[in-house]
Each structure stands twice: as structure tokens, then as C-alpha cells.
Amino acid sequence: MNAEPHPPGPRPDIPPGAPPGGARVLAVACVGVFMIILDATIVSVALPDIGADLGFAPGALAWVVNAYTLAFAGTLLLAGRLVADHGTRATFAAGLCVFGAASLACGLAPAAWVLVAARAAQGLGGAVVMPATLTMVTAAHPEPAARGRALGLWSAVGAAGAAAGSVAGGVLTGLAGWPWVFLVNVPLTALTVLAALRVPHGAAARPGRARLDVAGAVLATGGLVALVYGLLEGGTGGWSEPRVLAALAAAPVALCLFLAHQARWAAAPLVPLGLFRSRPVSAANAVVFCLGLGFFASPVLLSLYVQQALGYTPMRAGLAFLPAAAALFAGAQAAGRLTHRYGVRAVAAGGALLAAAGFAWLAGLGAHTAYWPAIALPQVLFGLGIGVAFTPITVAATSVPPDVAGVAAGVLNTVRQVAAAVGLAALSTVATARSGGYGEAFLAAAVTAATAAAGAASLLPARRPPERHRSGASGH
Numbered sequence: 159m160n161a162e163p164h165p166p167g168p169r170p171d172i173p174p175g176a177p178p179g180g181a182r183v184l185a186v187a188c189v190g191v192f193m194i195i196l197d198a199t200i201v202s203v204a205l206p207d208i209g210a211d212l213g214f215a216p217g218a219l220a221w222v223v224n225a226y227t228l229a230f231a232g233t234l235l236l237a238g239r240l241v242a243d244h245g246t247r248a249t250f251a252a253g254l255c256v257f258g259a260a261s262l263a264c265g266l267a268p269a270a271w272v273l274v275a276a277r278a279a280q281g282l283g284g285a286v287v288m289p290a291t292l293t294m295v296t297a298a299h300p301e302p303a304a305r306g307r308a309l310g311l312w313s314a315v316g317a318a319g320a321a322a323g324s325v326a327g328g329v330l331t332g333l334a335g336w337p338w339v340f341l342v343n344v345p346l347t348a349l350t351v352l353a354a355l356r357v358p359h360g361a362a363a364r365p366g367r368a369r370l371d372v373a374g375a376v377l378a379t380g381g382l383v384a385l386v387y388g389l390l391e392g393g394t395g396g397w398s399e400p401r402v403l404a405a406l407a408a409a410p411v412a413l414c415l416f417l418a419h420q421a422r423w424a425a426a427p428l429v430p431l432g433l434f435r436s437r438p439v440s441a442a443n444a445v446v447f448c449l450g451l452g453f454f455a456s457p458v459l460l461s462l463y464v465q466q467a468l469g470y471t472p473m474r475a476g477l478a479f480l481p482a483a484a485a486l487f488a489g490a491q492a493a494g495r496l497t498h499r500y501g502v503r504a505v506a507a508g509g510a511l512l513a514a515a516g517f518a519w520l521a522g523l524g525a526h527t528a529y530w531p532a533i534a535l536p537q538v539l540f541g542l543g544i545g546v547a548f549t550p551i552t553v554a555a556t557s558v559p560p561d562v563a564g565v566a567a568g569v570l571n572t573v574r575q576v577a578a579a580v581g582l583a584a585l586s587t588v589a590t591a592r593s594g595g596y597g598e599a600f601l602a603a604a605v606t607a608a609t610a611a612a613g614a615a616s617l618l619p620a621r622r623p624p625e626r627h628r629s630g631a632s633g634h
Contacts, residue, residue, distance in 0.1 A: 180299055182356075182358075184295055184299075184312070185353075186357050189350050190250065190254065190290070190350060190354075191288065191291045193257070193287075193347065195319035195320050196319040197323070197343065198226060198230075198320065199320055199327070199457045200324070200330075201223060201327060201339055202223070202327060203324055203457075203461045204327050204328075204330075204336040204339050206465050207472060208222060212270040213269075213270060214270050215394075217395070217586075220582055221390070222273060223277075223458060225278040226280050226281040226284070227454075227575050227579040228383055228386060229278040229279070230281035231572050231576050231579060232375055232378050233282055234285045234568055234572045235428040236370060236372070236374075236428060237249075237285040238564060238565065239371075240286060241289045242293075246290050246294050247354060249290050250286075250291065251354050252286065253286030253287035256283030257284055257343065258348060258351075260276050260282075261276075261343035262340075262341065262344050263276035263279065264276040264280065264340035265337040265340035298358070306494075310494045310549070313493075313549060314490040317486050317487060318490070324460075324479035324483070325477065325483050326339075328461075328472050328476010328478075328479070329476050336472075371427055374420060377415050377416035380412045381416060382580075384409040385406070385580065388403075388405035388409060390583050392406070392587065433558065436557075438618065438619050439555055441617035442554040442618065443555060443573045445510070445618065446555070446610075447577045448577075448609045449577075449607055450581060451580065451584070452513070452600075452604070452606050453540065454581055455578070455586065455599070455603065456517070456600075457482075458582060459589055459596060460520075460533070462589070463589075464478055467523075467525060467527075468529075478533065482537035482538070482540065484538075485537065485542040486545040488542065488545065489543065489545020489546040490548070490549065493505065493545060493547075493548070497549055501619075502619055502621060503614060503619060503620045506547050506551050506554070506614040507618070508543075508546065509546035509547025509548075510610040511543065512539050512543025513543030513544050514605075515536075515540075515604075516539030517536070517540055517604035518600075518601065518604035519535070520536045520597070520600035521598070521600045522597060523596045523597045543607075551618075552567075554618050554619060555567070555569070584602075588602060
């Protein structure tokens with residue numbers, strides 16, 4: 159964005175040690191991951207307008223978010239296999255094309271069901287793009303120090319996308335209407351595809367392609383959809399409704415069948431369960447799940463609160479998220495240095511405690527809570543805490559042999575998305591159940607974040623575990 163020419167010498171925005179073309183690959187990958195993560199939160203401020211225009215039932219608005227999240231989570235690991243089988247650049251471009259076409263369908267949707275279906279298609283495209291961006295970055299930066307710096311920037315850009323989503327959604331909804339929170343993706347994806355076709359080749363397609371575990375993806379996605387449906391419908395239609403009971407009964411059955419399928423029947427399992435014999439991997443995924451339950455629901459809850467309870471316009475509601483956006487980005491930028499200096503355990507636990515404090519402060523929301531300081535300052539706390547915590551958690555979750563590092567990263571991202579869907583379903587049900595529900599929802603978020611802090615302090619390694627170079631050492 160800076161138009162001034164760079165002086166001779168290494169550019170500060172390019173990780174030292176990057177090979178020729180590495181900077182261009184990193185830039186394209188960062189744009190891709192920014193768009194994919196941005197779209198998970200950009201709709202939060204637009205939800206009231208979307209509900210009014212398309213006639214969503216009161217409890218059904220969460221599906222505008224969860225259709226994207228569940229499709230993303232349910233196919234992310236399958237998409238990782240596609241990236242490995244068909245090459246990085248081809249799958250990245252194909253995923254972006256699906257994402258862009260689905261974005262156009264979202265913006266032009268004439269009915270609620272069309273929007274939900276198009277959001278699910280967006281999630282499918284995003285699930286292909288995400289592992290492709292990670293593979294592009296790692297393949298373009300083979301030297302460990304340069305790779306670490308590049309991945310730090312990639313993570314920070316992803317955090318910025320999550321933070322900027324609510325702000326961008328509010329501005330676009332206020333200026334041009336809610337369809338533009340989706341239509342803005344169309345020219346961006348077209349330009350990114352053109353740029354991707356001009357960067358050096360990423361990882362090539364492998365000659366012997368593994369069988370895709372479609373059955374595993376169907377079981378996982380079906381179980382999650384049933385769980386989220388049961389939580390949302392139970393909160394609005396009553397927990398004794400037959401369809402609610404059927405969904406809540408089907409969810410654990412499908413998820414247990416998924417685990418059994420991964421352990422016994424899948425020729426090429428999506429999730430090698432032996433990966434979880436590593437304590438850092440298991441602990442990191444448990445911690446990120448607890449932390450994600452409240453964090454990913456918070457933009458939607460706060461957006462609905464400030465618009466419905468305080469009467470904010472969409473643009474004002476979007477701008478109200480600026481403290482969280484700035485704090486999240488600042489935390490993500492500082493996380494790498496803090497983790498290197500103080501270790502995985504201390505930084506992850508400290509960040510989760512900050513997030514818990516911010517959510518606990520928001521538990522005091524009432525009918526006429528003033529924005530300053532009771533809404534703005536808690537955002538700074540939880541934004542900074544989340545931004546700091548995610549990096550050391552990722553470090554712990556991916557401290558595995560190189561041949562399973564991509565699978566470990568995919569599992570972590572899947573767990574984050576599952577936490578987002580389950581957290582939004584559960585906490586939005588709490589928020590809309592009765593008067594004062596928003597405060598109770600944030601209190602629940604504070605409890606889950608505090609649980610994450612306790613888990614990080616007791617289970618995560620003090621320092622990054624050494625990477626073992628034989629896959630057998632990981633239990634894979």
C-alpha cells in the first residue's frame with residue numbers, strides 16, 4: 159500500500175531467505191487466506207438486514223454463518239488430499255473459482271434457502287483454498303528461518319481477515335447494502351486467480367493418488383450439521399420437539415461412526431488418529447476448541463446486540479468492532495516474538511486468560527450498556543488475547559514430523575471451524591432464549607476461555623517440542 163520506493167537492500171515486508179518468486183507466492187497466498195477467513199465474519203453485521211430482506215426465521219439466521227463454517231470444516235481435510243494429489247496452483251485456482259462463483263450467487267440470492275446453499279458452496283471453495291495457501295507458502299520457503307517468518311505473516315494476515323470481517327461488513331452494508339458483503343469477492347477472486355497463474359509452480363501433483371475418504375467427510379459433516387441443527391432448533395422450537403431429539407441423537411452416532419471409520423475401515427483416513435498420541439497435538443487441539451467456542455461467536459453476538467438492543471446502524475456497528483480488529487492484529491504480530499521468548503505454554507495460557515477477562519467483562523451487558531468503556535475495552539482484551547494465543551497453539555499442534563505436518567495443520571483448522579459452528583449455535587441459543595441472554599452467552603464464553611487457559615497451562619509444552627524426523631515417532 160505504500161507508494162514510496164524501497165531503498166536498496168532487503169525489503170522489510172519480505173521474509174529474509176525467501177527464494178526468487180517466494181515473495182510473489184507469499185503475497186498471493188496471503189490474499190487468498192485473507193478472503194477465505196474474512197468471509198467467515200464479514201456477514202455478522204449484515205445479518206439483521208439479510209434476515210429482514212429474505213425472511214429468515216428468528217433462529218435461522220445463524221445458518222448464514224454456519225453453512226459456510228460447516229462446509230468448510232467438513233471438507234477441509236478432504237481438500238488437503240486434493241491439494242496433494244492435483245498440485246497446489248491448480249487446486250488453489252479451482253478453489254478460488256468456486257468461491258467467487260458462490261459469492262456471486264450469495265449476492266444475488268432471492269430467497270433464504272438459496273443464500274444458505276450458496277454459503278455452503280463458498281465454504282467448499284474456501285476449504286480447497288486454505289490448505290493450498292499453506293502448501294504454497296511452505297514450498298516457496300524451504301529454509302527453516304524464512305519459512306517461519308513467512309508462516310508468521312500468513313498467520314497474521316489470517317488474523318487480520320478475521321478481525322476486519324465485521325468492520326468491512328458494516329461499512330459495505332451501510333454504504334451499498336448487504337449483497338455487497340458477498341459481491342466484493344467476485345473481482346478480488348478473479349484478480350487473485352490471474353495472479354496465481356503467474357507465480358512459480360507450487361507443489362506438483364503426485365503420481366500415485368491416494369483414495370479420497372468421501373465416506374469420512376460425509377459422516378463428519380453430517381454429524382456436525384445434526385449437532386448444530388439440534389442446538390439451534392432446540393433453543394427456538396423447544397428441546398422436546400421430535401426433530402430436535404432426532405438430530406441430537408443422530409449427531410453422536412454419526413461422529414462415533416466417523417471415528418470408527420477413521421480407525422478401522424478407511425483406506426486413506428482423513429484424520430490419522432495416531433497423530434493424537436502426541437500430547438502437544440492433542441492438547442493444542444483441545445485448547446483451540448475451548449477458545450474458539452466463544453471467540454468465533456463473539457462478532458455475531460456483539461453485532462446483533464448493538465443493532466437490536468442499542469439501535470446501531472450497520473455501518474456504526476461495523477466500526478464498533480475496530481478495537482477488536484486492531485487488538486487481534488497487534489496480538490498476532492507480537493505472538494511469534496513472545497512465543498520465542500517465553501515459550502508455548504506461557505503465551506498460550508496468558509492469551510487465553512486475557513480473552514476470558516474480556517468475555518467476562520461483556521457478561522455485564524444490559525439493555526442500555528454504553529459503548530465506552532463497557533463494550534470497547536473488553537474487545538481490546540479478548541482481541542489481544544486471541545491474537546496472542548493462536549500462534550503458540552499452532553506451534554504445538556504442528557510440532558510433528560514433516561510428512562504429517564500438513565495433516566496436523568489441517569486437523570487444527572478443522573477443529574477451529576468446528577468450534578466456531580458449535581459455539582455460535584450454542585451461544586446464540588443462549589443469547590436469544592430470554593432477556594439478558596447476551597450477558598449469559600458471554601459468561602459462557604468466558605468459562606470456555608478460562609478452561610482453555612487452564613488446559614494450556616497444564617498440558618501444552620513449555621517450549622516447542624522437537625520435531626521427530628521419522629513418521630513412526632508420531633504414532634501416524
